Amino acid sequence: MILVARNAGIYVIKLGTSLITDVNTNEIRIETLNSLTDQIARIKDDKSIVIVSSGAIGLGLHSLGELRRPKEMAKKQAAAAVGQNILMNLYEKLFNKRQITIAQVLLTKDGISEEKGYINARNTIQTLLDYGVIPIINENDTIATEEIQFGDNDNLASYVAELVQAEMLILLTDTDGLYTGDPTIYESAKKFEIITEITEEICNSANGTKGACSVGGMQSKIEAAKRALASNVPVMIASGFEKDVLFKIYEGKKCGTLFLPKGMKIDE
Secondary structure (H helix, E strand, O other): OOEOOOOOOEEEEEEOHHHHEOOOOOOEOHHHHHHHHHHHHHHOOOOEEEEEEOOHHHHHHHHOOOOOOOOOHHHHHHHHHHHHHHHHHHHHHHHHOOOOOEEEEEEOHHHHHOHHHHHHHHHHHHHHHHOOOEEEEEEOOOOOOHHHOOOOHHHHHHHHHHHHOOOEEEEEEOOOOOEOOOOOOOOOOOEOOEEOOOOHHHHHHOOOOOOOOOOOOHHHHHHHHHHHHHOOOOEEEEEOOOOOHHHHHHHOOOOOEEEOOOOOOOEO
């Protein structure tokens, strides 16, 4: 068993595009989302939860009859505008079943780069948590430009984890951690269970995304981990498809790849 200090803190949980939608059809993965929201609802008795959710563009593209992620900024922003409404309605239905109120929070990188915006965003999120509400955060894609984008939701999640001084940043994806190589190609690839320093070897192990409508991949998760670790926030990369994955993380069981800040100790 591996335990990071279980103080009554904040979990920032990022749900990747591949968990929200089938990246080949952009259709909703309702069973996966139902399982994850159920786990979140039960963990919420002890932890404050902030969700950073991908999936808006994929859902929007499905509604617009498109299969591939467009290159044009205007088309991506249009898809996000359509999909964000679908995404929030979906979360509202799932969490309403568990008597949990949610709130939509849209952030921009330039908005929280200035001190006033940073403080306002932090205070708003903390006040929502004080009310027992789960903030569901995404980038305000409609007004963001390439110059002021977070880049992807892994990086957005790391900014949020820093903003709220999270107990842990949990990046849920379709892969059960970081490997020495692509495990679908190299049978000898081994999973990193605990990482205490992000070395060149670690960076070289990351590979790109394969999803037609997703952004980021393992490389962006490494970058997000670097930012979070610099703020003394541990990071877990794990598969959202794994049964009871959030319970395993909460209970300190071996799961995914755990990144630890310098000096942070664990019980084994």
